[in-house]
Amino acid sequence: MNENQVINVSELDSKFADEVISYPGGEHLRKCFACGTCTAGCPVSEIDESYSPRRLIRQILFGMRVEVLTSAAIWYCLVCYRCFAHCPQSVNFPDLMRVLRYIAIREKYVTPDIVQRISEIDKRVQILRHDLIKYDVTKQKD
Ligand code: SF4
Ligand code: SF4
Structure with missing residues (x-):
């Protein structure tokens, strides 16, 4: 709209x-x-x-x-x-x-496979965010 x-x-x-x-x-x-x-x-x-x-x-x-x-x-x-x-x-x-x-x-x-796909995307985004933050914060201590 x-x-x-x-x-x-x-x-x-x-x-x-x-x-x-x-x-x-x-x-x-x-x-x-x-x-x-x-x-x-x-x-x-x-x-x-x-x-x-x-x-x-x-x-x-x-x-x-x-x-x-x-x-x-x-x-x-x-x-x-x-x-x-x-x-x-x-x-x-x-x-x-x-x-x-x-x-x-x-x-x-929406089909169940699309819902499953969205759930997988959310999980991957969370893993990426977690790992990037961990990398940056850990690197800062070196
Ligand atoms: S902030 Fe609240 S009142 Fe304002 S547009 Fe959004 S939902 Fe409506
Ligand atoms: S502010 Fe957060 S909860 Fe609200 S519409 Fe945007 S993403 Fe969704």
Whole structure:
């Protein structure tokens, strides 16, 4: 969804936001007033300007079910909780992402092998981060 995107009203799901809200973590979704603080401090948004927690929340509220559940963006979140810590409305965006991933898997918008692949990528990234930090800190002592 960008500034000029045309929304097809017939494809919207008016119950989508309520469904997301019904899961733990979704409670404060409707309190979002689109201030953008979440996007401004997000490490993913820092490297990908098209990634916007604020926009994803608007899409959920608009009922853009298929667009959200088929989006790679719901898998980009690192679940670091930085956005939640700074949100003035206590919107728990990382837990919202967990809800969206759960629904996407349940409704087969993503295949199990893709989910497995994402899990492997996360593990490899963590190993790389761990080893690079260990190398730098250890080297500094030499
Ligand atoms: S910081 Fe909170 S209120 Fe502001 S756009 Fe993000 S979720 Fe909405
Ligand atoms: S929890 Fe996700 S959306 Fe929020 S700041 Fe971290 S990476 Fe960004």
